[in-house]
Amino acid sequence: MTDKFTVYLVDDDPGVLKALSRLLRAKGHDVKPYSSPQVFLEEHDVGVPGCAVLDVSMPGLDGLEIQRVLTVANGYHRPVVFVTGKSDIPTSVRAMKAGAIDFLTKPIKDKDLFEAVSRAEARDAESRRLHSELESMQAKVGTLTPREREVLTHVVAGRLNKQIAGDLGTVEKTIKVHRSRMMEKLGIRTVADLVRMAEKLNLSR
Amino acid sequence: MTDKFTVYLVDDDPGVLKALSRLLRAKGHDVKPYSSPQVFLEEHDVGVPGCAVLDVSMPGLDGLEIQRVLTVANGYHRPVVFVTGKSDIPTSVRAMKAGAIDFLTKPIKDKDLFEAVSRAEARDAESRRLHSELESMQAKVGTLTPREREVLTHVVAGRLNKQIAGDLGTVEKTIKVHRSRMMEKLGIRTVADLVRMAEKLNLSR
DNA sequence: CGTCGAGTTGGCCCTTGGGCCAATAGGTAC
């Protein structure tokens, strides 16, 4: 149903690795199989849209460890689906609390795996969309001078130019100029849009 | 550490019920023990700040069923902590996916239960705060006339009075009046606040 | 039929926002 979505598959059992790879490839996914968690982490690229399907218990690095590492990144969370042959409830609960998409026990039903990967794909797409939106906004805010940024926060707070001038120890005219340049740089025309942007970036506080 | 926080405790085992009750009461919580899921659901009051601690497997209504019922409400989700003597991974995963705070296996460590209830309390408080905030805002929006509401959406969209007038087939003066009355009724003074309110209420679309 | 709320509109006037042009001052980079 989809393509250009990469599934990072990590399982120390070559048989499982092969079987799941075939299954997911048949579904149209781009699969990258790893029998070693370490190698996976080295080659893993957060820039690629995709999800991780991890065996819970592996020698060296177990699935939960990997999940933690993947989560640390920069706010972006690589969606993780766990598969396991032998595990326990506390482990599954910990995984889910940490944000796992699903926690499947072997024997794994194809349908369950597909659904999990599908949800992972949706979440990944959404989080990428959000993330890139925030990035582009932050990039624009980054081009603002310190003064312009101050004015921005005051405008978002709903203060009048005159009041902002008072707060910043200058005159209204100066604020108008900063304000105008600020809006220009942000590529925004209305205060409404400015407020929405500021809300998303948490610039209100 | 806290009080006036109610723990609805539901377990068909009288012994467990008694033990957990004592434990939670000692911690300062107001505990309402039920050995019957049905009775619990009948007496349950979403208006009371608290959480539910449910046994997963019970005759009649199992824990997951109860969780589903508690979730249906009106957008408010009663935080649920599961306790179980005998369960399996798929069940725990389903519970966590459905938003459970935690899924504890017996023998339950006091510390785990306390932490779970504590997190449930935090979540409950937060969701109540959010909910009441939304309610009061919606109540105010409810006092608006249809026309005022239309104007609201246009203002939030960043449109000028003149443009709004064009869209609504009237003149700028009329929009000014609606706009003024609208702000007055909402108890809001700045466009910035209006936008933030609209965002929270999803009035932008 | 009279009252009332909702929707309209006009006029008047003041405050704000914002664009354009010009100019000054301090600091930094080449």
Place this chain on the structure above:
DNA sequence: GTACCTATTGGCCCAAGGGCCAACTCGACG
């Protein structure tokens, strides 16, 4: 030192927001 960026300020003028008072229409309610 010259060029450039950032911050400032002034003047001029026009557009937009918004308060106050008054008035009109229409449909619903008694």
